Amino acid sequence: MHREQEIQADLRPYLGDDQIAFRTSVDGFLSRHATPDYVRECDEHKRFPQQLVDGMAEQGYFAVTLPEEHGGVGGYLDMVAMLEVLGYHSVALARYWNMNVNMVGGALARFASDEIQRKTLPLLAQGKAFFAFALSENGSGSDAASLTTSARPDGDAYVINGTKMWITGALQADYFLVACRTDPDAKPHDGISLFLVPKDAGGITINPIDMLGGHAIRTCEVVFSDVRVAADMMVGPLHKGWRQLSTVLAKERVALGAICTGAAQAAYDLASGYAVDRHQFGRSITQFQAISHKLVDAKTLVDASRLLVLRAARLLADGEPCSAQASQAKTFASDAYVQIATNGLQVMGANGYCMEFAMQRHFRESKLFQIFGGTNEIQRNIVARDLFS
Ligand SMILES: Cc1cc2nc3c(=O)[nH]c(=O)nc-3n(C[C@H](O)[C@H](O)[C@H](O)COP(=O)(O)OP(=O)(O)OC[C@H]3O[C@@H](n4cnc5c(N)ncnc54)[C@H](O)[C@@H]3O)c2cc1C
Numbered sequence: 054m055h056r057e058q059e060i061q062a063d064l065r066p067y068l069g070d071d072q073i074a075f076r077t078s079v080d081g082f083l084s085r086h087a088t089p090d091y092v093r094e095c096d097e098h099k100r101f102p103q104q105l106v107d108g109m110a111e112q113g114y115f116a117v118t119l120p121e122e123h124g125g126v127g128g129y130l131d132m133v134a135m136l137e138v139l140g141y142h143s144v145a146l147a148r149y150w151n152m153n154v155n156m157v158g159g160a161l162a163r164f165a166s167d168e169i170q171r172k173t174l175p176l177l178a179q180g181k182a183f184f185a186f187a188l189s190e191n192g193s194g195s196d197a198a199s200l201t202t203s204a205r206p207d208g209d210a211y212v213i214n215g216t217k218m219w220i221t222g223a224l225q226a227d228y229f230l231v232a233c234r235t236d237p238d239a240k241p242h243d244g245i246s247l248f249l250v251p252k253d254a255g256g257i258t259i260n261p262i263d264m265l266g267g268h269a270i271r272t273c274e275v276v277f278s279d280v281r282v283a284a285d286m287m288v289g290p291l292h293k294g295w296r297q298l299s300t301v302l303a304k305e306r307v308a309l310g311a312i313c314t315g316a317a318q319a320a321y322d323l324a325s326g327y328a329v330d331r332h333q334f335g336r337s338i339t340q341f342q343a344i345s346h347k348l349v350d351a352k353t354l355v356d357a358s359r360l361l362v363l364r365a366a367r368l369l370a371d372g373e374p375c376s377a378q379a380s381q382a383k384t385f386a387s388d389a390y391v392q393i394a395t396n397g398l399q400v401m402g403a404n405g406y407c408m409e410f411a412m413q414r415h416f417r418e419s420k421l422f423q424i425f426g427g428t429n430e431i432q433r434n435i436v437a438r439d440l441f442s
Contacts, residue, residue: 259274
């Protein structure tokens with residue numbers, strides 16, 4: 054059976070005809086515009102894929118999952134149908150979409166005032182305003198609730214001071230969704246509030262950081278020095294930011310699982326196609342069991358990742374609790390992606406290690422998914438709590 058037909062057979066119990074047709078059309082668009090050369094050049098030259106982002110916006114992809122009244126369309130099953138294909142063609146682009154629409158757009162749609170929603174969401178849906186999600190700090194990563202960036206009330210405004218780390222897409226962002234401590238005396242989880250801070254608020258410095266992968270969308274340090282933001286830019290109730298963040302982070306894990314599944318499929322396709330054509334000792338290297346078993350394991354991991362992601366996405370779409378299932382999907386799919394990229398590189402020998410082929414990028418980018426969006430150790434803690442407490 055052709056690969057796409059096989060995948061669609063797995064998708065059918067979860068996705069409707071419209072969602073599968075949507076997946077096919079996104080795949081067609083990206084096959085034409087996110088060519089391997091374009092994606093490689095953006096990564097090599099640390100160049101933001103502006104042309105591709107503009108094209109995606111024109112297609113209406115930045116509207117997926119946003120509320121209809123603000124120009125949005127579709128739900129979480131459409132999201133995973135799209136993200137798997139985005140991850141297949143460009144991991145960086147898929148992460149950018151997730152951070153803008155699923156995380157910040159999702160938080161604004163659920164918790165922001167009507168005025169903020171009216172001002173920002175239609176622009177996001179059209180790809181005319183972009184966001185960054187600023188939670189992590191040097192001292193607070195996995196223990197995110199220990200953050201120290203402060204927001205101090207001052208008349209009808211708040212004044213923000215602190216440094217956020219590892220902020221994806223900060224250079225392109227028009228707004229930052231910033232998690233701040235608003236009650237220094239409360240328990241860590243109880244004194245946090247979220248603010249939507251315009252980049253031109255004054256007092257914001259952005260410093261790109263060199264990372265192992267994901268070069269097309271730079272990761273940055275963002276320093277807030279006496280940044281004054283109107284009190285009505287608070288997103289959700291005062292001191293309740295942690296509860297809002299928890300809903301955002303669970304949705305992120307489903308999305309990251311979908312991205313890893315697509316990216317792992319791409320790494321598998323590359324390795325298996327290469328292995329069929331590569332001949333040594335007078336035969337295709339797929340005839341050596343050491344190679345064919347690696348490829349069989351890779352295919353099994355991709356298929357299993359897809360099913361775990363679809364299960365979590367279905368629960369999310371139905372409004373059911375899915376925190377543990379989202380963590381399982383994210384952990385499994387990212388571990389699978391790392392294993393497939395590592396073995397795929399081995400299957401391709403020196404060409405796997407060569408910058409000309411995409412496998413080295415998968416090797417670098419896959420590792421990221423075991424770290425961000427909550428490390429896989431933290432995800433396992435979440436599942437363990439669900440099982441045993
Ligand atoms: C490329 C990239 C992009 C990112 N983008 C963003 C972004 O846009 N916005 C943002 O806010 N953040 C972002 N992050 C930050 C990311 O969310 C954090 O890196 C992540 O939460 C882990 O925090 P840490 O790196 O400080 O690791 P630490 O928390 O210091 O953890 C170090 C190690 O200890 C382990 N560990 C810690 N606590 C426990 C525990 N209780 N049980 C078991 N093991 C534990 C961890 O799993 C890890 O292996 C990004 C990170 C990267 C690498």
